[in-house]
Amino acid sequence: MARRLIPTLNRVLVEKIIPPSKTTAGILLPEASTKLNSGKVISVGPGLRSSEGNTIPPAVKEGDTVLLPGYGGTQVKLGEKEYVLYRDEDILGTLHD
Amino acid sequence: MARRLIPTLNRVLVEKIIPPSKTTAGILLPEASTKLNSGKVISVGPGLRSSEGNTIPPAVKEGDTVLLPGYGGTQVKLGEKEYVLYRDEDILGTLHD
């Protein structure tokens, strides 16, 4: 029922990660370990087009875990799920374990 | 009686999709499934011209179902129908089933 969105240009569709406030064993986690503003990249646009006719590939790719800015982004609801669209240059970095 | 509009540059003529608030069987749909701001692309301009003499093709094409921004656009009435003109960079993405 949910439709798939392919962003235009350098837009990036992100599903925000809501960190668990307890461990799987039920222990409450201190606030410090839960407050990183991160998300999963669901889909990315083809990139911006330069005036020379080039396409500039986005700085992140589908599947990346990304650090998000504290502001901005456009809320999008597809089916029952909430996503946020960002311009790729607003994404702060990729997170790795 | 309705005249056809060919947008200039990177403008895109969109017919907004007004989502049904009931199914065809008459069942009222919950608000969540009806509020996506989308439209159908009716016609697109040839694209912006760069200073090097290139034409940069628009990011969407005729027939695309597109996700629209919550703001902006220019209302246009052709015959009895209402359309909205956007710059292609303001369109957020294309929707696919």
Place this chain on the structure above:
Amino acid sequence: MARRLIPTLNRVLVEKIIPPSKTTAGILLPEASTKLNSGKVISVGPGLRSSEGNTIPPAVKEGDTVLLPGYGGTQVKLGEKEYVLYRDEDILGTLHD
């Protein structure tokens, strides 16, 4: 007695079309069919010059019927007639029957 104006750069001289509020048979037309903001292109400039030495041809040409923005433009009176000057990028599109 009216002088001819050749616009500079990407300027476009437009004569606004004042839609008839009655048919030729004298029947009053409903407001909906009369309110499109359109005009006829009387003359166009040679186009903007890029820093590479190219001239970028205007997006519309003499004789085009164009959809005009709701704002802007510079009023010009040549002889007894009123015209409006626009930058070609402000013209929304061309209209075709």
Place this chain on the structure above:
Amino acid sequence: MARRLIPTLNRVLVEKIIPPSKTTAGILLPEASTKLNSGKVISVGPGLRSSEGNTIPPAVKEGDTVLLPGYGGTQVKLGEKEYVLYRDEDILGTLHD
């Protein structure tokens, strides 16, 4: 006694045309035929220099009768005469009989 001014870059020195409010036969002219804001081009700069090392020639030339914007320009007095300096891109067009 009046000194000659050669404008820099894309500047254009214009002498405004003050339209006669009577014909030479002394008949008062209606306001409509007198209010066009026009001038004669006295001298033009060599043009703007692009970062590639090109000079972009001005859009008007010495001797042109030009349509002037309603705003802007820099008043210059050379000897007993008043002139106005414009950037060439602010001049609206050239007038021809």
Place this chain on the structure above:
Amino acid sequence: MARRLIPTLNRVLVEKIIPPSKTTAGILLPEASTKLNSGKVISVGPGLRSSEGNTIPPAVKEGDTVLLPGYGGTQVKLGEKEYVLYRDEDILGTLHD
């Protein structure tokens, strides 16, 4: 437990240096020698991408001790540690003993 952040584009992840207010021997240091706003570069993005398809390498590299501006930067907490993200052009210089 702390995740590693690879900044996007020309962003630089910095760990601020909090200067000791005493020497290791316990002598209080005068304020003058403690107030330089500096940090250690932890990771850097690949650089900005130009419209010609080039990547412009960042002005600083991992391990550099850098002089930071008095304003700006985005606070990031990874695990128990606080970092700050800057655009490389906002970093004032590198410090050498």
Place this chain on the structure above:
Amino acid sequence: MARRLIPTLNRVLVEKIIPPSKTTAGILLPEASTKLNSGKVISVGPGLRSSEGNTIPPAVKEGDTVLLPGYGGTQVKLGEKEYVLYRDEDILGTLHD
């Protein structure tokens, strides 16, 4: 005792010409012939550098008599004399007898 200033980039050092309010014979001049805002170019910078590695030569040269804008410029005192620094694009033109 006065030091020589070589301006950077496209800056131009100008000594303003204070027009005599009397002729050498002591006759008071009418205001009209004294109010042109002009100066003598004392030294010019090498010009702006473009991103392609070119230097764009300034629009005026040492020794030129120039028409100055009514606003802007930076006052500089070298020894006992007052000068004004302008960006070359702010100078309106060169004056010739």
Place this chain on the structure above:
Amino acid sequence: MARRLIPTLNRVLVEKIIPPSKTTAGILLPEASTKLNSGKVISVGPGLRSSEGNTIPPAVKEGDTVLLPGYGGTQVKLGEKEYVLYRDEDILGTLHD
């Protein structure tokens, strides 16, 4: 004890020259000969990087005596000494005896 700062990009580290208000023989100098806002260039960055991959060399070099703008600059304290960081385009010119 003082650390050396190598500025990034087109930044320039300047030590301001505080003019003596007396001659070495103890004679008070009139204000006019003391008020030039100048400094000595201590170190310069490698220059700005253009999108074409070029580095644009700074307009001043180490050791230059420079005329400083009346505004701006970033105060930096290295060891016991105060310096000011400027972008090279903000430096007005070089001073020569």
